[in-house]
Amino acid sequence: MTPVRSWLARRLLLGAAQTVAVVLLVFALTEALPGDAAVVLAGDQPDPARIAAIRDTMELDRPAAVRLLDWAAGLAHGDLGTSLVSGRPVNSYVADGFGPTLLLASLTVLFLVPAGVGLGVLAARHQGRLVDRAISTVTLGVYAVPEFALGVLLVTVFALRLGWLPPTAVGYGTDLLAHPAALVLPVLVLLSRPVCSLARMVRAGMIEALASPYVAQARRYGIHGARIRYAHALPNAVAPAAQHLARTVDWLLCGVIVVEALFVIPGLGTVLMNAVAERDVPVVQGLAVVFGVVTVVLNIGADLVTRGFAPRAEVTA
């Protein structure tokens, strides 16, 4: 095996182990939550006989290990299990929620990379001067605003006061792409913090790279400034940012809960939140697997990108 292949194999194995660990951990944690699905469902009618009956219909009386094994057996052939609460397959939950979340995440990344990298490079070029100080101040400021607050602010100004954009995605169903106006504010809110952190990272990386001996050497050769910046310094500056980006994408996919709730977009974050509140363990588990796999895949991708940009930054598997 080539070094890259064996590295990839080790990386995949580790990823699988991580996914299994996530699933076990999630199972243990949901078991440890106070109250089970029956108690939650009984709500303000906690008649003990009724709770027992619900528990019975949901087969919650079976030992935890048996339930886990049953579920894991289904997992082997792609069956994520069945919701305790509705009796519908968890796969359909994931399928229904994945579209809107994936759309939001892709759009965000689409804008995030140019915006974040661009701002970072711009700031680094003008290091210490007004542009840099302005960008640094604004990015730090925006980063400090929680998504919820920013969302409410944007909705109030752009949707309710000015009437330029719809305040929520209500009425557009899952066909959000056909109504781009409804996506502007959610994507802006999603972009706000990652753009800031990415810009600051790229800026720091660029400044470091521009001050490095190899850039100094390149200058001595008389290489053009733009070429130094974009062909030599930027790839090195982007390498750590790629890791960061992977985590951001992960964060986007695994529950843009606040944005989904604020703009009424029925994505995976909403599914997860409801499932936890309902103690619908199979759904929580199923989503954990999906999220685990996504995280592992994204991180492998990020590692590959990092290797590509800066091969000497060996990534340990």
Next chain:
Amino acid sequence: MHDEPAPRRHLPSPHRRGFLATASGLAGLGALTLAGCGGGTSGRDDAKGDGKPRRGGRLRAAFAGGGASETLDPHLGNLFADVARAKALFDKLADYGADLSARPRLARSWEPNAGLDRWQVTLRDAAFHNGKPVTARDVLHSYRRIADPKRAFRAKASLEPIDLTASRAVDRRTVEFVLKRPTAEFPNILAAFGAYIVPDGAEDFDRKPVGSGPFRLVSFAPGRSTVLRRNDAYWDGAPYLDELEFIVANEESARVNALLGGQVEYAHELNPTTARAHERGGRMEIVRLPGSTMQAFAMKTDRPPFDDKRVREAFFLIADRKELIDGALSGAGQLGNDLFGKGYEYYPAGLPQREQDLDRARKLLKQAGADGLRVTLDTSSVAAGFTEAAAIFRDQAAKAGVKITVRNGSKDSYWSDILDSGTLCSYRSGAMPIESHISQRLLTDSTTNATKWHHRDFDALYQQAQSTKDDKARAAVYERMQRRLYAEGGFLVWGFADWIIGTAPAVGGVDREAPANTLGWARFDKVWLR
């Protein structure tokens, strides 16, 4: 992944919250979309008040609701969103008026025998959406389905007094209910939460629910949207609206924004602060449904320190109810008088309003040997205002020398946690007849007796009321029971929260009296768009 859901099976296990949005640009919404639009254009005619009902249009209603796990099975309903949808598609035999007395619906009339343990219910001339008439067999099927011992439907407990094996269909339109004991308030059972009538044999509701309600199903996407269309043959008169769409938005601010932005015309369950901010803004109508939610502290009367009725009375006197309502409910409520059901049938309105009296409270505590009393108050963010009210009451109690420690519990299991453990807890209740409140919570064998009020003589009075045919005499028995609760009960009822709804200025015909859970609440067949 849109509109028409794929074929789905469902388990006999209930579900939770609401619905979501769809696109489906169906005809006839031009006028209303304009009218509902943000800028505050208030419809096309200048009608003051509600004006004359007008036919047509599509109303979109946003509720907090369940996620992807919701179903259309009316017997599984748990949340407000479920009930609102169920009542649009289905009917009960009876439903509650604004004073929580039972009003005939699919039942045209009911007649008991002398012993009040056999009731003849005559059905009105109504039809299901498939054109078949609603018959006695459908009624019995529905009730037997709810009462199925293998299932756990919410209304099962309410139907408990009925002996469904002995009950029978006398003819197509007459059901004879045989009861296990005399039940003067039998019509309340017919109006019970979730006791909807479905066609004989109906089991699968998610694809094609057939009800007798004012609307028929167009499409249902769980957790997203439910679109309904007018049932022109509705027995209570066809609705004014052409279409009704239920949309789920769990975040209150999202419901408000959607309403302000003209994306929905009806937003259910708003915060008092939102109501105050928009009450005179002209961009939305605020509807306050009074007497919707009892707010209380429940004292466990079977254990120290509350097994001494002097301590309970002292706690009644510690509460500054006005301060609690202003602080915990932002003023959106009415004073409570330590009894459930203000404004409902049988409520003893003549009892003097209890006021804060710290001196007397201190004296009573001293007599009970409870100086320097320390109590833990269990609360949780499970309901609006709970934690705020707990903190306010803690400070009020400190003035009477009682040290209250507030303990915050998990909101998902709160109701089950406080049922048997602890001594003092935050409590609330939605609207139900006073008789139901007593039978569910205040009898020795009640299933959710959170104050542990176990008194054989009190149970006997309840049985006596249920065996009393004469309305006046029965009211007198209820009054006796409530006077006792007023003097020494376990519920410190400090207020009744308004239920707040926002509508677009173009919406007319929204009931302003009906507490949540009653017939007039979330009733869309009598609503129109100007």
